[in-house]
Amino acid sequence: LLVIPTSALATTMALDFNDDSAEVRADFVLSRDDYGTALFGGRYLYNDDEESEMIGVELKFLGDPGSVPGLEVGAGFIGYIGNVDFGIADYDFSNVGVGLMADYSPASLQGLGFSGRMVYSPDIFSWQDSDGLFEFNARVNYAITPKVKVYIGYQSIESEIDGSNSDVDIDDDIRVGLKVSF
Numbered sequence: 001l002l003v004i005p006t007s008a009l010a011t012t013m014a015l016d017f018n019d020d021s022a023e024v025r026a027d028f029v030l031s032r033d034d035y036g037t038a039l040f041g042g043r044y045l046y047n048d049d050e051e052s053e054m055i056g057v058e059l060k061f062l063g064d065p066g067s068v069p070g071l072e073v074g075a076g077f078i079g080y081i082g083n084v085d086f087g088i089a090d091y092d093f094s095n096v097g098v099g100l101m102a103d104y105s106p107a108s109l110q111g112l113g114f115s116g117r118m119v120y121s122p123d124i125f126s127w128q129d130s131d132g133l134f135e136f137n138a139r140v141n142y143a144i145t146p147k148v149k150v151y152i153g154y155q156s157i158e159s160e161i162d163g164s165n166s167d168v169d170i171d172d173d174i175r176v177g178l179k180v181s182f
Helices: 003-007
Strands: 012-017 021-033 036-047 052-063 071-086 089-104 112-121 126-128 130-145 148-161 167-181
Touching (some): 021 167, 052 167, 089 130, 089 148, 130 167
Antiparallel strands (some): 012 021, 012 167, 036 052, 112 130, 126 130, 148 167
């Protein structure tokens, strides 16, 4: 119900899923000019396989470097808060990370595109039961229309447990999805 009232204001909305997990994302344009776009985004992840839930908030800056047609690169600040069941105990995490992202969809590929994202949150920006977090995401997409893309992607989000050298998977899945632009 919370997604419906805000979707009219969204720049993009995406839903990806498999049998055990689902993630919904929304990005809103804050500003756009010749130098690029500033976006504010949010996301919700539920993963039954890993027994985890996560909410994310993002402030991203994207732009076209100009020398490579179809390439868009960016960086941003990504915040995470969530919970994952780790054996006999629940594990709570809160993190702020710095992310790099890229999307390559040249006209010569006739709708085919590739995107990737990496986010790192060091110990200093990690709270609760977390000593750090790393996210990796890679996708292959196809534009059905200029405003509608379908994709398949792999996402891994893992966090280091406070006071140990053990990592816990928050997400480690392949999903299919749909992304629409307004």
